[in-house]
Amino acid sequence: MTTNTQITRTSNLPKIIHYAKEFLFWFVLIATFLFSIFPLYWMFITSLKPRTDVEMTPPTFMPFVDYQPTLDNYVDVFLKDRAGAGFAEADQEATRKISExxxxxxxxxxxxxxxxxxxxxxxxxxxxxxxxxxxxxxxxxxxxxxxxxxxxxxxxxxxxxxxxxxxxxxxxxxxxxxxxxxxxxxxxxxxxxxxxxxxxxxxxxxxxxxxxxxxxxxxxxxxxxxxxxxxxxxxxxxxxxxxxxxxxxxxxxxxxxxxxxxxxxxxxxxxxxxxxxxxxxxxxxxxxxxxxxxxxxxxxxxxxxxxxxxxxxxxxxxxxxxxxxxxxxxxxxxxx
Amino acid sequence: MVNSGLTQNNQLDKEHSGDKPLRVRFRWLTDNRMSFLFLSPTMLLLLFIAIFPLIWSLRLSFTDWSVIGDAGKIPEPVGFHSYGTALGLGETRTEKRVGVEVAERFAITGQFVLPTVIIELLLGFGLAMLLNRKFLGRGLLMTVMLIPMMLTPVIVALYWKYMLRTDIGVINYLIHDIFGGPRIDWLNQIKIAIWALVLADVWMWTPFMMLISLAGLSAVPKYLYEAADVDQASAWFKFRHITLPMVTPLLLIAVLFRTMDAYRLFDQAWVLTGGGPGGSTEVMSFYLYLVAFKDFETGLASAIGYIMLIVIIALANLLIRKINEIADEG
Amino acid sequence: MAEVKIKNLSKRFNLDSPLAVDGVNLDIADGEFLVLLGPSGCGKTTTLRCIAGLETQTEGEIYIGDQLVNGLPAGERDIAFVFQFYALYPHLSAYDNVAFPLRAQNLQKDEVDQRVQQVAKLLRIEKILKRRPTGLPSGEQQRIALGRAIIRRPQVFLMDEPLTNLDAALRTDMRVELKHLQADMATTMIYVTHDQTEALSMAHRIAIMNLGVLQQVGTPLEVYNHPATLFVAGFIGTPPMNLINCHLNGSNSLSDESGAFTISISEIQNLKSKIQNPNAPLMFGVRSEDISVDTAEGAGEVRGEVIVREPLGDETIYEVEIGQNIIRVKTEPTLILNTGDNVGLNFAHDRIHIFDAESQKAIKF
The missing domain is CATH 1.10.3720.10 (MetI-like)
Structure with missing residues (x-):
């Protein structure tokens, strides 16, 4: 039976090392991926956030879950700054000039x-x-x-x-x-x-x-x-x-x-x-x-x-x- | 047999009409003329828009001319005065201050370039070592990692500015609210603001280092490792004596590119920190811009520009020599 | 249909580099199959490219037919060139590749099509005409390249090692095929190769070059049987001719320095008169098939020890050591010798060669 235990002993340790290596590999892989993609993701979801959500703490991460996405920001891109308050009113909205x-x-x-x-x-x-x-x-x-x-x-x-x-x-x-x-x-x-x-x-x-x-x-x-x-x-x-x-x-x-x-x-x-x-x-x-x-x-x-x-x-x-x-x-x- | 089709087929030579080739068109366009024609647009444009201005600014660097006050005036020659001022040999108070500023800005540039390139190199190479194998989604990861370095630097800086905000920034939210660390005032603290620039640059360019390292690693022939395995070499030995020597030339080229790019960083400094707080992130390019287009000290700015140029050429030469040395040995 | 005349052709690539081609004179008859043979770097390809107009010679004149073609662009010389790597245009189909030269002549679509089909039939590539050359087996690529060359019916074919990239079996087939093709079309062909088997089996005449200098021009049997220089002797034939440094020993024999190799030449009457300086270093040459082995004790003109046996099936080659020299002997496969055997060798005296070791030229007798 000595031979048997020897086999299990010698084959178990490399297995653990192997799994540890696999884990490390996928962990680094996913971390790298997230680090690279996160700012882009953040920019994208920010562009879909309603005005009130953009500066919210704690920030919201998931469109549809944390907030209702909107295309308002994309409309805003083409329009000049809203001057002063009361920007919600429709007639002011209509008179805003096209942006650069x-x-x-x-x-x-x-x-x-x-x-x-x-x-x-x-x-x-x-x-x-x-x-x-x-x-x-x-x-x-x-x-x-x-x-x-x-x-x-x-x-x-x-x-x-x-x-x-x-x-x-x-x-x-x-x-x-x-x-x-x-x-x-x-x-x-x-x-x-x-x-x-x-x-x-x-x-x-x-x-x-x-x-x-x-x-x-x-x-x-x-x-x-x-x-x-x-x-x-x-x-x-x-x-x-x-x-x-x-x-x-x-x-x-x-x-x-x-x-x-x-x-x-x-x-x-x-x-x-x-x-x-x-x-x-x-x-x-x-x-x-x-x-x-x-x-x-x-x-x-x-x-x-x-x-x-x-x-x-x-x-x-x-x-x-x-x-x-x-x-x-x-x-x-x-x-x- | 092989030749049966040929021996019986005699129609070709019977029909041999010997159609004489026509005169070749564009005969006047000899190889010499063509090479001149093909090269001159490129060379002329580079001469006029890259070299001519450079010579002009060399001339200006020996004057105290200012683009605002002295327009139309003949530049007054002042010899090496501007260079002396920039190098801290000035006599008046303002001149001395300029000398101190230039030295400080060079130090700031170094504080940015050195950590940036080193972190990118270590991180990029380390990641490459780990990821150097076939796995599901490798192509996707490579593509995603290519994106940051292609993006508009102004937008990258804008976005890091938003994410690094103390109050609403998502980075501080992650550090403070999720992981329980301190809130970091990235952009308004003298010692920290430069690291915000480093962080943004590391995000943009570490993938570049990683991809180059991967290219280098995958070019190492497998049989070298197999031979080392036969000799029962340790993992460290294999890394030290096979991997490292094989990828070093490529890594040095990457370091050369990154050093040159980091040295001339401008857009991010302008947008992310605006040189602040207290001038603590005024890297050389940014400082030069201020001297030239805020103080309108055109002569002085030209001199500083030339000093910058000499420094980077010296640095690049040093690296290139090292690369050639290694290439010769290999 | 034209003869090609090369007069005093020299080519130097850079001002400070040696001559790549050094004063080559060569007349190629109409309809002749001439092979330019030599080791790599001997100037044969450069010579060919000068004829084609792809290189401009430094000196000398080239005539195709009666026309002096110096300075004439390649396209106006009425010749076709087959490149070693075929140079088939990867973005065009086999059909378009073959038709490409005709399109330069602004021919009618019908005529182009008719001629492409004709050539395709001749070369048996009808079935692959629609395909792109990349990915086709090299034999078929080779045929497409040939098709592109013959379709215009040029006055001269120029081929630069066209068979080098084929595997051995295909190469033998294509050799036969090319020979027939040339014979049928009766078009002058200048063919460059480093492979003496190709040269010997295909050429009407072979021109052998070394270090930019033309060594000898002659029919395959001429260059094999009567090599004009040491280089030709060593280059042509497998195994290469046995060459032994020696000198005239009295008037009746030749021997090497140690005297271990001595051979009587008494029947070569006028050899001595051909050699100006009786002490001049000479080179004795004999082909391995012109030597016979005599196993009898003490027999043979020279004696030596067998050191290597190479059985090739239809023949066996023995290396025999005689003093400082090693001589290779070709024998019937039935003759079995063992290494260490002491054997006698006899030479066919009408087939030995003597060279002047200084001028490297053959001494004819």
Whole structure:
């Protein structure tokens, strides 16, 4: 019987360790999951809370159980602040003005879309050239492109502000030194041109932010597409341009989509530059969100609803591109 | 047999019409021209919007120009004066105060960057070690963990501000009412406010560290562990001599990225704490913004910007050298 | 239908790198099947890519037919190229892959279809035309790649190790098939490979390259029986030719340094007159099938000890140690020797080779 007890003894302890490990594993797993998801959950249920529930202590956790969810906050998103008291009355409700949310959201969409299309297009072409052609000083150029991403944005904020403020004047000052009258006149005519409060200025800026990323990522993808594809097409009587169009781009398209997600997110989320440069016009949602924080009492329900509306595209993007994202956030350092 | 179909089929060469290839279209677009055409838009834009401003601000950093008062004036050169002031070599009282402030803000930045990156690294790597296996819902967890780092920083900060409130914040409710801890005044106490920034950043970016660690861990070849098992190596030995050396290069890259990002943190400081209380969360980016666009000391701000730049380049180089060293050894 | 002339072709990839192709001259006749053979990195693929127009040569001229094609884009040279990894477009079906070259010519849809069907029938890929190449077995991918090459009826086929990625059995089949295909179409073919079996079995002529230099051009039997350089002698044939460092010993024999290997060459009358310097280092070469074993005591031109036996079924190869040298001998499978046996070896004197060890060139006699 000694052998028997020995067997039970030796097989029981590992079993306990095994269960303890399993327990620890699932505990950590669930805790991590909850920690990640909780702020999002909290934002979502806050956006559904009636005004009275938002600031309640103890807070309520479960819609339908703790409180009756309402879409009032979502209606509020599109309306300006209620001035003073008595906001419950119907006639006042009707006279409230439309908020800046629709405008800023439209701006966000326009700026992000144009930025993404141009940045991905330009970056893809540059990446193709880097991948396929022997270019003098290629390593230096690539380092230069990458280094622009290392800059703390605030450092370039000052000169960009100055440059965007009155680029026309800068050019004019230079042109006035040329003693030719029509050139001077041309300088005068563009003197007041400004890139502040304009779609063009902020879009150019966001393209610049996105480009290093696109070039870096797309070069990685092109390096993985065999150059024999183009060579085969070129043997068959196509020019390189046609080969790119017919063979390389269809192959690279999924990669371009994955890359574009990052450009979208950079442009969509940017705050400082648009806050400083586009205070009066062509403003996007992040500064608007910050502005409704206001002073004193914050309407958390409405803020939550605005945030949810603004975050939906990002969450959808994250979901769609989830398999490419890790490679993206590490600039391709992690290969999948 | 293999060739039966071929020997009997002679119609191809009989019909050989020898259709001459057409002239290739876009013949003028030689490879050289194409590479120039493809590269120039990107290079030009980067030159104008990233490099040109940088050179301009270098020039401004040697002047005492102010965007508000001196618009239209030719900037007055003052040499290294602004740099001296920023580094605490100033003579007047205000200049000395600036020097003290810059040093303080660098310290604050360090107090934010260091704990943030270390906590994220340890937590992320630890989680990855635990979760490095196949389990139900792994894909879902990975996707959920990707979300925080994609979110708009302003909104993240807004939401942590709401959750960290002393009176109605859900965090304090959990700490105080559920677990019986003290109510913490996260945002209004000098020693604590910086930790609110750390907390929000850890929430956003720990998943990033975890996902990179997981990628690194799953790339370690299984046979190494099997070989160690054959040699009856301890778990610690396997971790120390197999796991760690294999994932370190990737982790260092992640640390590099996180350090660079944490160093330039702005949005969260602006929204979550507003630099307060008492300037205790004014990280460098935030301070620079104030000098440039509140005090309108453009020259001084440019100089501080350059000091920031030099510090981060030095730091990044140090890390990159370390990464290359390890890569060379491996 | 065209001959290809290569004159003094050189290619250098970077200014400071050595020549990848070094002054190659080669005339390929109309309808000829020429194989460029050599180890990896010998410049054979670079030569092929220069002919194709995928690389620009540093020096030299290439003619296809009567036309000088230097500087002509690949698409205008009227040639087809089959790549080692096939380079089939993964987003197009097999049909579209095969039709791709015709579409560049703006042909009518009917004609494209008719010709694709014809090629598909010829290559027996009718059933897979609708499928995408990814996921198809490599043999079928290979056929699609061939289809794309032959459909335009080019003047010259260029193939870069097209059979390397097939498994052994399929490779043997495709070898036969390709040979027939080329014979039927009577189109000039330049075929690059590192596999001497492929070269010997398919080529009309083989051009052997090493370190960018063309070593010898000749029919398979020529290069096998009369290798022009030491490199060719060592590269062609399995097992490779036995090569022994030796020198002229008097006027009647050759021996190695220790003298353990000495062989009479008295019947080779004019060998001595071919060698300028009687003390020059030489290389004696003999193929393993040109050696016979004599087990009788004290018999044979040289004697040595059997050290390794490799039975291959239809033949057996013995390694025999003679002094410092090891000679491999191919024998009938019925001859059984044991390691340690002392045996005599006789050489077929009309089939031995002598090389100048310095210039590496064969001394003809």
């Amino acid at each position: 949310f629709p405008t800023t959201l439209t701006n966000s969409v326009i700026i992000t879309t144009v930025t993404t299309i141009l940045a991905v297009l330009m970056g893809t072409l540059a990446a193709y050239a880097f991948s396929r052609f022997q270019i003098k000083g290629e390593a230096d150029m690539r380092f230069f492109i990458l280094s622009t991403r290392m800059l703390p944005p605030v450092v370039v904020l000052i000169p960009v502000f100055l440059m965007f403020n009155q680029p026309g004047e800068l050019v004019n000052n230079a042109l006035q030194n040329i003693p030719i009258s029509f050139i001077q006149a041309f300088g005068e005519s563009i003197k007041d041109f400004s890139l502040r409060n304009s779609y063009i200025g902020i879009t150019l800026l966001y393209i610049t932010f996105g480009l290093p990323f696109v070039v870096w990522m797309m070069k990685g993808f092109f390096d993985e597409i065999p150059k024999e594809y183009e060579e085969a097409a070129m043997m068959d009587g196509y020019s390189r341009l046609e080969a790119i169009w017919k063979i390389v781009l269809p192959e690279a398209f999924p990669a371009m989509l994955a890359t574009s997600v990052f450009v979208v997110i950079t442009a969509w989320n940017e705050f400082v530059f648009v806050l400083l440069l586009n205070r009066d016009n062509a403003t996007t949602v992040p500064p608007f969100l910050f502005s409704i924080l206001g002073y004193g009492q914050v309407e958390w329900g409405r803020t939550a609803a605005t945030s949810v509306l603004f975050l939906i595209p990002i969450i959808v993007f994250t979901f769609l591109a989830r398999n490419h994202l890790l490679r993206g956030v590490t600039f391709g350092a992690v290969r999948r």
